[in-house]
Amino acid sequence: MQALRQLISRPALRYTQLSHIQRCLQTSSILDMPIKVGDSLPSVELMKGTPNDKVDISKYAGKIVIFGVPGAFTPTCSKDHAPAFVNSVDALKAKGVASVICVSVNDPFVMTAWGENLDKGNKIEFLADTCGDFTKAIGLELDATPLLGNIRCKRFSMVVDDGKVKALSVEPDGTGLTCSRAQDILKMV
Template sequence: MFSRHFSSRLLFFTRGLRTTASLKMPIQVGQTLPSIELHEGTPKDKVNILELFKGKKGILFAVPGAFTPGCSQTHLPGYVNDYLKLKAKGFEVIACVSVNDAFVMSAWGIERKATGKIRMLADPAGEFTKAVDLGFDATPALGNIRSKRYAMTIEDGVVKSVAIEPDATGLTVSLSCSILNE
């Protein structure tokens, strides 16, 4: 009786281990961006994120929400202000992504003077955020799952570096100055 009970517990435990081992992990250095369409400007204007960085060196940074304090006062303005320095380092594309709609991202880009410098990309259903496994539950503050704050450098669609804020929303490792210091 004991051995049969022990065996069933062992079987349950090992099955649980297999399930745990298959959990998804955030996108890593050396991985290719997923081929997912995001919105830019309006919902009908779509940009495939992999195609955007194909054959180019670029930066993709994400924010939890447009018009939120840290995103509007520090994160996006840093990339706007450092645009020429980042271009001088060879970055051809600089894009910001957020789980927001295209109209909000467009208005935020205009308001923060990012137009013509930073590609303001909307991930309205969070499909890209889920695909790179960089979402977090921001329901209490923002109403839904949002993107963690991060910055990655990309060459020809392949991630070369990724810096994810340890608490998902802080302003330490994902700022433009961090990329300039790489």
């Protein structure tokens, strides 16, 4: 950054040189773009049950549904979002969905307990994104530090087919429940 300031402060700096520098700086933000329809899922290991049981989210074959929540045992996630997906698994499977996966930035023990609490039939996989690596890789971080103590995942749902995103809904505020519900994803499968 200091080298850039020195370069800009030179009196002999030509407009074309400055224009080139600005273009480079402006395009660097593309690296931070959130995942979108047509993108491949990143290869990230998530924990299923215990820290020793890891799954690479990009390796799921066929059509899957992934929904992300800001936190296990939080009110909207526990009362509305996750239960609606549990109740919709059969309808999703009838449309060719092989797996329904819930992802949250929580530890695997919390995710397991939450799954056992909500999903007595083990219809959904509750995966822990313990350090938020998946959440960061798809660009859907939510700064929930004041309420939940750290960076969490925005509320979203997506349809993925053989590793490629086919449909995606991200809540505009990251936490509400207006477009990422099970009923919404059923229309997209």
